[in-house]
Amino acid sequence: MAQSYFNENTPDVVLRSLFAKYDADQSGQIGRDELSTLLTTDLGMTDSQAEVYIHLLDKDGSSSVCFDEFKQWLRSDEKLKSINDQARYHVLCKAVEMFKKYDTDESQSISSDEFEELMNDLGASSDRESDFKAIGNGKISFPEFLKWLKWLKV
Incomplete structure (x- = not known):
């Protein structure tokens, strides 16, 4: 089960550091493959869980996530609710x-x-x-x- 150590009090610098680790080209965007690696490696998700979150986080269908979208998600009440609730995750x-x-x-x-x-x-x-x-x-x-x-x- 994936775990999140981030909350609304996590400093921006910590979140930016994590984001920058995967934003290799410093474009301000993390692509689908990079986001998958971040979710599985740093947040402990399975590949299937990561795929669900990649779809959820890509709000505009651009195949990437910007820092603000990423930060908003990690600081939200949602965090990992969609995979921790098995019925919701199945749907x-x-x-x-x-x-x-x-x-x-x-x-x-x-x-x-x-x-x-x-x-x-x-x-x-x-x-x-x-x-x-x-x-x-x-x-x-x-x-x-x-x-x-x-x-x-x-």
């Missing part, structure tokens, strides 16, 4: 699996065409274009997808 794993199935170009977001395929598979007959626009602005990130599913309170 998140299913949502990640579904998201990956329809993210056929592996862009970490669902495009209009990918969303149309999802809706076809679900047998939905609504106005797909307006449904798509209501969810995302040109693409649907995993957090937006999770809200759309309404499987969990997020």
Whole structure:
């Protein structure tokens, strides 16, 4: 089980140091592979747990996380709740699996065409274009997808 030694009182310098350890190019962004290593190595997550959090932390589907997103998460009440609660974790794993199935170009977001395929598979007959626009602005990130599913309170 992953553990977090960080809380709302952890100094920024400590968080910045951890972030910088994995931000090798000093871009202010940690990519998916670097974030996976940080989550498994420094926070003790399994590969599966890390994959769930990579999807949760990448709010905009950019395949990276900035320092502010990272800091906000470590200081939040959420921290590791999504993997420590087994029922929630199971639902998140299913949502990640579904998201990956329809993210056929592996862009970490669902495009209009990918969303149309999802809706076809679900047998939905609504106005797909307006449904798509209501969810995302040109693409649907995993957090937006999770809200759309309404499987969990997020």
